[in-house]
Amino acid sequence: MNTVYLKIDKNVKVVKRSFCLKELGEVKCEDKALEAKVKLLKIPAPGIQGPGRYIFSIMDIIDAISKEFPGTEVNNLGEADFIVTLERKNTPSPLWQWGKTGFVCVLCFFGAAFSIMSFNNDIGITQLFGQLYQEFTGEASDGFTVLEIAYSVGVGLGILIFFNHFAKMRGSTDPTPLETEMRKYEDDIDKTLIEARDRKSGSSH
Amino acid sequence: MDEWMMGRILCGIIGFSGGFLVAGGVVALIVGLGIVTRFIGISHTAKKVCLYENAVLAGGVLGNLVTVYRPELGFGRYGLIALLLIGSFCGIFVGGWILALAELIHVFPVFIRRLELTKGLSWIVIFLAAGKITGSLLQFYMKWGKS
Numbered sequence: 620m621n622t623v624y625l626k627i628d629k630n631v632k633v634v635k636r637s638f639c640l641k642e643l644g645e646v647k648c649e650d651k652a653l654e655a656k657v658k659l660l661k662i663p664a665p666g667i668q669g670p671g672r673y674i675f676s677i678m679d680i681i682d683a684i685s686k687e688f689p690g691t692e693v694n695n696l697g698e699a700d701f702i703v704t705l706e707r708k709n710t711p712s713p714l715w716q717w718g719k720t721g722f723v724c725v726l727c728f729f730g731a732a733f734s735i736m737s738f739n740n741d742i743g744i745t746q747l748f749g750q751l752y753q754e755f756t757g758e759a760s761d762g763f764t765v766l767e768i769a770y771s772v773g774v775g776l777g778i779l780i781f782f783n784h785f786a787k788m789r790g791s792t793d794p795t796p797l798e799t800e801m802r803k804y805e806d807d808i809d810k811t812l813i814e815a816r817d818r819k820s821g822s823s824h
Numbered sequence: 825m826d827e828w829m830m831g832r833i834l835c836g837i838i839g840f841s842g843g844f845l846v847a848g849g850v851v852a853l854i855v856g857l858g859i860v861t862r863f864i865g866i867s868h869t870a871k872k873v874c875l876y877e878n879a880v881l882a883g884g885v886l887g888n889l890v891t892v893y894r895p896e897l898g899f900g901r902y903g904l905i906a907l908l909l910i911g912s913f914c915g916i917f918v919g920g921w922i923l924a925l926a927e928l929i930h931v932f933p934v935f936i937r938r939l940e941l942t943k944g945l946s947w948i949v950i951f952l953a954a955g956k957i958t959g960s961l962l963q964f965y966m967k968w969g970k971s
Contacts, residue, residue, distance in 0.1 A: 711940075713943065716941070716942050716943040717943050717944060719939045719940070719941055720941050720943050720944040720945070720947060720948070722939075723935050723939065723941060723948055724944075724947050724948055724951040725951070727948055727951050727952040727955060728951045728952070728954060728955035729955060730955065731951075731952045731953075731954075731955030731956045731959060732956065732958050732959025732960075732962070733959065734922070734959075735922065735955075735956045735959045735960045735963075736959050736960070736962075736963045736968065736969075738922055739960065739969055740963075740969055743969075744969060745967075745969035747891075750891075750894065751890070751907065751910070752903075752907060754890065754894060754895060754896065754897050755897050755899050755903035755904075755906055755907050756898070756899060756900060756901075756903035756904060757896065757897075757899075757903070762964060762967050762969075763964050763965050763967070764907065765904050765907050765908050765911065766907040766908070766910065766911040767911065767960075767961075767964040768911070768961070768964075769907070769908050769909075769910075769911030769912040769915060770911040770912070770914055770915040770918070770960070771915060771960035771961045771964065772915060773911060773912045773913065773914065773915015773917075773918070773919060774915045774916075774918055774919040774922070774953075774956045774957060774960055775915075775919060775953040775954065775956050775957035776912075776916050776919060776953075777916035777917060777918060777919020777920045777921075778919045778920070778923060778949065778952055778953040778956060779919075779949065779950075779953050780863070780866065780919070780920065781859065781862060781919065781920035781923050781924075782923075782949045796862070796929055797929065797932055797945075797949070800929050800930065800932065800933055801932070801933045801936065803933075804933035805933070805937075808937075
């Protein structure tokens with residue numbers, strides 16, 4: 620009895636509408652000849668019409684393997700459900716890419732300016748700084764002193780430090796909060812897609 | 825025990841209880857936001873966590889004294905140096921704080937995926953920081969803040 624070991628990632632990208640098992644993940648088998656054959660097994664994907672995300676169950680893969688190679692045992696070491704993404708072929712121009720990034724930059728710039736002003740108003744910073752200035756120097760504050768300027772510059776620095784923006788220059792290997800957040804978000808999307816499919820087919824929940 | 829004494833003791837109990845709970849809230853806020861852990865992570869100084877706890881304690885007590893008792897420190901010109909330091913450090917802390925507080929960071933993944941951004945992602949952070957600096961300076965200079 621031959622055992623085929625399978626390890627498929629949660630989110631797989633393919634470039635063509637028809638693909639073989641090798642493109643989805645790792646395949647291992649003691650019988651090397653069988654391994655090579657299983658690797659080239661075409662995965663039935665009748666649902667795939669155009670670019671987009673498609674949810675597959677490992678059961679479909681097991682069905683396909685046992686139909687083609689009767690008597691083989693499949694041992695799944697990866698995900699039970701996974702997402703196959705068929706990518707669009709044409710990549711947009713760099714100008715368009717940078718244009719979008721520029722748009723988000725402008726959004727972030729004005730959004731950040733607005734939110735710091737509302738935050739400062741919320742905590743009554745003008746009053747607090749006036750009071751501190753009076754206590755430390757004994758003079759009345761005119762509202763735009765060294766305290767306010769240092770604070771304003773510090774806010775920007777704090778953001779850069781929080782995002783570990785200088786880490787790339789030092790070659791630090793830790794991911795930035797933005798990268799961890801991105802990964803979390805993508806995991807959530809994958810989970811939601813898979814569970815939404817389950818709900819639709821009524822197999823669970 | 826006369827009424828005067830009763831009032832004082834009651835005030836003491838109320839003040840102590842209030843301070844006790846607010847202190848818990850402040851520490852929970854600072855720790856819960858995860859800025860301190862980030863600063864420690866960036867500087868790779870997790871061994872000195874105890875020292876940072878003491879620093880939070882000392883800062884909390886001092887800040888409280890300065891706002892509750894409003895002492896006339898009257899440092900004159902030297903006060904400006906102190907204010908420069910206080911302003912800078914407060915600003916850096918708040919810079920990290922508002923990001924964590926506003927959960928602004930949760931917005932980026934959505935933007936990046938919806939608009940399929942691929943180029944120049946680090947510029948977004950720089951523009952964010954620039955926006956915060958501009959907004960804050962403008963507000964103080966134009967005296968838009970309520971006092």
